[in-house]
Amino acid sequence: MGAALLRAERPPIAASSRTIPWRGRIRYDPSMTRRPFRRAPQGPVDLPAALLAVVGGFQAALAAGAPWGEAAYGGAHRGVLPAKYRASSALSTLVYAALVQVTLGRGPGPTARRRILTAASGLMMVGTAMNLASRSRIERLVWTPVAGTLAVTLLRAARAPRTGVTSGPGNPGRP
DSSP states (O other): OOGGGEEEOOSSOOTTOEEETTTEEEEEOGGGGOOSOOOOOOGGGHHHHHHHHHHHHHHHHHHHTOSOGGGSGGGOSOSSOOHHHHHHHHHHHHHHHHHHHHHTTOSSOHHHHHHHHHHHHHHHHHHHHHHHTOSOHHIIIIIHHHHHHHHHHHHHHHHSOOOSOOOBTTBOOOO
């Protein structure tokens, strides 16, 4: 336990105290474990944000040289992708990271957010059809359901009111 979670104390000794030879008697204070910021549950935006983060992580790994070329871009390249596809994956990583932020409500106003998420949902519908038609078995089995789920959940997130966003690090406290 860190020193911030423990408070030195003199008798009377509480029932939850213990003796540590080099520190004397200490008592655990549960109020010291509370985080200063807790995000309220977001409802329909948690799943699409998580899936977008997974896809963005996959694209980042491809850009970094992971040998998963068979699971991307139609499965045309086994192993590490060629340089132009890796650059495309790097750009995709940035797009997915921005979409995560917009999905969580940390970005433009409600109208722009709704339009961005609706457009992203439409693109995910196209992506679902493309993954379904892919020659790569991995794309058909893995990325088709992910893209389809993203299409539906992004549309739900676009139509949901932006509630539960509280102020905290990286979020100025917009309602």
